Amino acid sequence: MIKNTGQKKISETMVTKSDITKRQEQLLEELNKCEDELSGQELHRQLIESGKAMGLTTVYRNLQVLIKHGLIRSRHLPTGEVLYTPVD
Secondary structure (H helix, E strand, C coil), X not given: CCECCCCCCHHHCCCCHHHCCHHHHHHHHHHHHCCECEEHHHHXXXXXXXXXXXXXXXXXXXXXXXXXXXXXXXXXXXXXXXXXXXXX
């Protein structure tokens, strides 16, 4: 896995705070806490462990929105798994 060396905050992008939902913000916070890329399932598990549970489908749907806003990026592995990390 690739180490996450930077954190891009919402305030550093063209996206305004009102464009990001609470759930999307929670996903971004969890990704920023981790040094490695995470799969959607790993992120889902971390959210549950930290008391911020949301459905797996909701996790994936909101990850796509964060990609669209340019706040995170994804990397597709040959196995079909997708890993997510914040944009530097």
